[in-house]
Amino acid sequence: MHICTDSKRLCVLVIKSEIMRSAGAYLREQGFIEILPVILSPVTDPLHHETYGGAIDYYGRPYQLTKSMILHKQIALRTAPKIFCFSPNVRMEPEERASLGRYLAEFVQLDLEVRDGTRDELIEIGEGLLLAILQGVKERCPGELELLKRDLAIPKRPFRQITYQEAEQQFGEKFDDALSKSLAAPSWVIDFPREVREFYDREDTSRPGTLIDIDLIYPEGYAEALSGGEREHTLSRILRRFEQDGIDPQRFSEYLKAVEEGIPPSAGFGIGIERLTRYICGLDHVKEARLFAKVPGAVGSI
């Protein structure tokens, strides 16, 4: 029998476990309830960037492996007003992304959604959540942080906010990395243009073409932490976005049926657990942040 004597790997696992504990505790205190993840469904997040396949034969019908739980989160809010979930996502990213250090083909995001929520509320929740996690890790895992030689700073609230347009002007088109390297503390990017995001992020009717959404960017080059926003929830607006994005509504018929029956207005976000672990532990590659990591293109990993 082989026993793991890799103390660095164990430290990372202990910290990740504390991240999940403190996140769950914080969200429960805020009135959220935890729901179980959906892994298989006829519909999943279409995403804005390219990923391969991910369908399985389900009694003769192609069912998708979850890319994100966004569509189910919206529908779940009919039952409960504030939900969260540790949601396994499968996204077969192009192989070239492997070397970027922040992509895994299978990862977990802490996904949450709030009925009648606003972007300002999301920003409050996101900042509170991150601080609760950082404080939890500092208090409960000091020995692990020391072994990893990670000196964790607790950022001050409110975090800085920058618009997508400002970020693009300062750092160029794909600005995540350059922006992140310039930061000493996490910062929000707000107001993404419609063309760069998915159909479910709500367009600001007073500023057509601009979404009421957010990303949180980690400092020190660790790049994107979370993304989310206020949501489209009416059939006519969703169908309009499908048309603008060239999405065939037939692919989403089960989701559209639920929208037609009525889903509540909401706001939410998802934060990647492995990326958060990478940032907190100061790891070079996100593959070090979990066991059984699947780096894009690395076939044969179990």
Ligand code: ASN
């Ligand atoms: N979880 C994200 C959200 O709530 C969506 C995603 O991961 N693509 O907006």
